[in-house]
Amino acid sequence: MTETDADEQAENSDQDVRIELVVPVGSATAVRRSAPLALQLAAARGGRVTFLTVRPLRYERAGHLDAVPVWLDDAVDELRGGELPEGVEVDAAGRLAQSVVGGIVAVARERERPTLLLRWDASDASTSRAERDALRDLFTQPPCTVLLSRGDYEPRGAPRLLLEVDSEPSSEAARETALTLLAANGGGTLRLLVVAAADASDERLEAAIEEARAQAPELPRGAELLIRGVRARSRGAAILAELAEEGDDLAITAARREGVIRALARVAVPTRLLEPAPTPVLIVNRPESRPLTVFHGVWGRIYGSLPKLSEADKVAAYMQLRRSSRADTDYYVLMVLAAAVAALGLAIDSAAVVIGAMLIAPLMSPIAAVALGVVQGDARLIGIASRSVASGTLLAVTTALILAWLIPGVEPTGEFEARTEPGVLDLLVALGSGIAAAYAISRPDVSAALPGVAVAAALVPPLSAVAMAVALGSWSDAGGASLLFGTNLVAIAAASALTFLWLGFRPAADRVGRQAVFGRGALGLLVLLVVITVPLGWLTWRAAEQDELAGRVRDVLSSAAEERGYEAFDVTVSDGGETVEVSARLAGSASLDEATARELGDAITEELRRPVSVRFELVDVIDLEATPEGP
Secondary structure (H helix, E strand, O other), X not given: OOHHHHXXXXXXXXXXXXXXXXXXXXXXXXXXXXXXXXXXXXXXXXXXXXXXXXXXXXXXXHHHOOOOOHHHHHHHHHXXXXXXXXXXXXXXXXXXXXXXXXXXXXXXXXXXXXXXXXXXXXXXXXXXXXXXXXXXXXXXXXXXXXXXXXXXXXXXXXXXXEEEEOOOOOHHHHHHHHHHHHHHOOOEEEEEEEEEEOOOOHHHHHHHHHHHHHOOOOOOOOEEEXXXXXXXXXXXHHHHHHHHHHOOOEEEEEOOEEOOOHHHOEEOOOOOOOOOOOOXXXXXXXXXXXXXXXXXXXXXXXXXXXXXXXXXXXXXXXXXXXXXXXXXXXXXXXXXXXXXXXXXXXXXXOHHHHHHHXXXXXXXXXXXXXXXXXXXXXXXXXXXXXXXXXXXXXXXXXXXXXXXXXXXXXXXXXXXXXXXXXXXXXXXXXXXXXXXXXXXXXXXXXXXXXXXXXXXXXXXXXXXXXXXXXXXXXXXXXXXXXXXXHHHHHHHHHHHHHHHHHOOOOOOOOEHHHHHHHHHHHHHHHHHHHHHHHXXXXXXXHHHHHHHHXXXXXXXXXXXXXHXXXXXXXEEXXXXXXXXXXXXXXEEOOOOOHHHHHHHHHHHHHHHOOOEEEEEXXXXXXXXXXXXXXX
């Protein structure tokens, strides 16, 4: 077989794949306005165009089931009487259904590899809200490939098409649609539009252009390829700007997913691109996989049952956090006071004083502002709030350190030690605090819960514990307290971000820069959360192992001491690695000799099967029996 024969065979194979195009219409005018684009799509490889009208069941009598209206028959006959492209068939179909969407889906599923061509006309006042809702449902949850068109595409010779390049799942279908139109017209110009963020460097934009050039599709004979790279705040803005300047006949783009995790998100109707404009727009969407469809159904029911914020509440919460994220004089005064009170509370071992410091500290607001900045993709808010957190943290540690040096005879206390040994439970508490903080900040009617959230979060006491540990020269305790503060900081920010997403905050779907900030910020919070969880998990495991070891030592020592007439109490166990160090107090009336002490140590060694170092302190016990004196 020659190369020419192979090319002809491949071309004939492509032509054997007929296009089944279903065009829902509601009037003869809609037929005439949809026909030019529909016929050109079908002309490339031949195919059938079915103009479909669906009527709700409640408006029809049983005798008119699936009857084609007269106006639709007349409109289709008018098309047949004109000059149809070679190999293209035109049909009319009527369907009676419970809903418009259900009828369209039923007809589409009766066809083999169908494509739906929907029309969105923002200027048509006759389009009802129900019809627009039906279009939205069909586009966002497509039963097959769906083309959503806006404007009247009227080809005049070789077309000039604008195709936006991106990595959306429907991008391949968008490219195929553009190539189909070029093939139907025997050539034309395809302009690939590469959109980079507004702050993208020249190198990054050039790399994106080169990548698009390398992945450019093979064009039909007689077609020309042009590639243009632009910077823009959003893809929609970039497309509209190009259409306004370059005079293209049609813009083609893929449906864009809108959600926190784009791989799991559902597409949204890009209403900005569907606003009236002189150049027609075609947006392409393909059905998602079955698991993703099930996921969206389940998540939709869960998400729909959760409380939401109105747009006014979102704006109010954003403005409140934006104001409170700035470090002003009041912020610094409160941080100094909170750190001083916390340091004094740790020094005198007073839980009530430490709680008072938690209520004074203003650190929660800028941390929540960082979370909201990540969710909104607002790099400026993230920067302002992060600087406030950093400066407040440094000021708190400095204040507590000065106090620790000034207070005479500072010693470790129970409140201090409680903040030097963090674990996974502290992480869970911080996550819960972050969720409660974001929820209370966003909903004014539950803002009374904020003081309780501040107590649960406990942001400043760990900072004061760091300062006290440094003053005492205990670097391990300083590290533990620092880890606790880092745990609270990261967990509160991550949980707050998740809560803001749940309440409806989002970066704008078509804002390239904000989407990039959101992606980097969310990934950063996730990485920090993992980094924090690893040492916390190890410390929790070590603490559990230590508790288990101490429990075994207490049981053995108590039993062995009781057999020898002693009672063991105040037992402390320290795992030094090679040797387990045990100290205890023994109460008894008899003296404790070296042989008895060795026997007790041997009992512990036999249980643990490890070398043991023991230290016992004998507490004398005198048993007195008092009798009342006689008369």
